[in-house]
Amino acid sequence: xxxxxxxxxxxxxxxxxxxxxxxxxNLCAVIGPSGGGKTTLLHMIAGFERPESGTxxxxxxxxxxxxxxxxxxxxxxxxxxxxxxxxxxxxVALGLRPSLRLSADERLLVSEMLESxxxxxxxxxxPGEMSGGQRQRVALARALISGRPLILLDEPFSSLDPGLxxxxxxxxxxxxxxRPVTIIMTIHTPEDVADIAxxxxxVADGRVVASGRPxxxxxxxxxxxxxAAVSDS
Numbered sequence: 001x002x003x004x005x006x007x008x009x010x011x012x013x014x015x016x017x018x019x020x021x022x023x024x025x026n027l028c029a030v031i032g033p034s035g036g037g038k039t040t041l042l043h044m045i046a047g048f049e050r051p052e053s054g055t056x057x058x059x060x061x062x063x064x065x066x067x068x069x070x071x072x073x074x075x076x077x078x079x080x081x082x083x084x085x086x087x088x089x090x091x092v093a094l095g096l097r098p099s100l101r102l103s104a105d106e107r108l109l110v111s112e113m114l115e116s117x118x119x120x121x122x123x124x125x126x127p128g129e130m131s132g133g134q135r136q137r138v139a140l141a142r143a144l145i146s147g148r149p150l151i152l153l154d155e156p157f158s159s160l161d162p163g164l165x166x167x168x169x170x171x172x173x174x175x176x177x178x179r180p181v182t183i184i185m186t187i188h189t190p191e192d193v194a195d196i197a198x199x200x201x202x203v204a205d206g207r208v209v210a211s212g213r214p215x216x217x218x219x220x221x222x223x224x225x226x227x228a229a230v231s232d233s
Contacts (some may be wrong), residue, residue: 007054016206032203074143089123
């Protein structure tokens with residue numbers, strides 16, 4: 001389980017204090033207004049931001065002292081963060097070995113991972129030769145091949161059209177069931193994930209205002225704030 005208790009971060013113009021628990025193997029969708037602290041929450045879990053106090057553990061391991069590279073976490077950003085001069089296969093392989101010096105078995109694993117995200121035959125394509133959805137599939141494959149049990153998705157599909165966005169969310173759901181991982185995904189279209197996520201958290205003003213089953217969150221007294229947040233995103 002991911003456990004966040006009273007994790008406080010402060011800046012001159014913003015203050016956050018997070019409390020959230022996510023069961024191992026669950027998909028938690030994080031929604032809320034722009035600037036409310038959704039991305040900051042993910043960055044704190046990944047280690048890019050350090051809380052001044054509080055508890056941050058995953059499956060009993062204390063994450064707070066660990067550098068980002070030492071955490072059991074992989075993150076996929078909205079802009080996918082691929083290297084333009086590397087092929088799709090090489091970008092995915094970075095999740096295994098930054099040196100790109102792969103064994104035959106590891107090269108096979110890269111090919112299998114690309115196939116799992118419906119990119120068989122795209123091994124030699126560079127990011128500039130691929131669509132936005134295809135680039136996000138490469139980034140997702142790189143996160144999954146790392147073997148890290150906690151995957152953070154920071155609005156990775158927000159630039160995609162509604163149909164493709166939904167397809168990508170369904171793909172994430174299918175992949176996490178084949179390779180058990182815990183996923184926390186920020187998203188500004190809660191309707192796309194309401195029937196898939198195990199949990200939904202509403203984040204605003206640097207706080208987790210509410211967390212629970214998606215149906216409960218979306219039908220609660222937060223509904224007007226959620227609607228406003230969606231229109232603001």
